[in-house]
Amino acid sequence: xxxxxxxxxxxxxxxxxxxxxxxxxxxxxxxxxxxxxxxxxxxxxxxxxxxxxxxxxxxxxxxxxxxxxxxxxxxxxxxxxxxxxxxxxxxxxxxxxxxxxxxxxxxxxxxxxxxxxxxxxxxxxxxxxxxxx
Numbered sequence: 321x322x323x324x325x326x327x328x329x330x331x332x333x334x335x336x337x338x339x340x341x342x343x344x345x346x347x348x349x350x351x352x353x354x355x356x357x358x359x360x361x362x363x364x365x366x367x368x369x370x371x372x373x374x375x376x377x378x379x380x381x382x383x384x385x386x387x388x389x390x391x392x393x394x395x396x397x398x399x400x401x402x403x404x405x406x407x408x409x410x411x412x413x414x415x416x417x418x419x420x421x422x423x424x425x426x427x428x429x430x431x432x433x434x435x436x437x438x439x440x441x442x443x444x445x446x447x448x449x450x451x452x453x
Contacts, residue, residue, distance in 0.1 A: 322356055323349050325405050424449040 328345045335341060366385075374382035424446050428439045439445065 322352060324407055326352060327405055420449045 326345065326349055328343070328348055330345060331343050333341050333343060370382045370385065373385065425440070426448065428436075428445075430436050430439070
């Protein structure tokens, strides 16, 4: 849900200084994930303070803090609902994975298990399944 919220395209912008800058969506998505995982790590670090809170105030206080944070989440989701990009489901990814493996393994099957293992582990095994460039 995180990466699909960004709908930017690859574009060129000219700065007031005349410098041409290329805005890449892949770099922007990397930045989005960087901030997401930074927030996850901050939340994980807050669990350390819960240990001290449980020791000093009791477990009721240690459980109250994350409960209050989790009670805020539905409100944030409801308030931001009109800003979300909603995509329809594409179906099972397992079918696509099966098609790619079938395409890569076409013509490489043999009853000799050692040869089959070496063929499937070869560096060029996935080449037939790669998109054309």
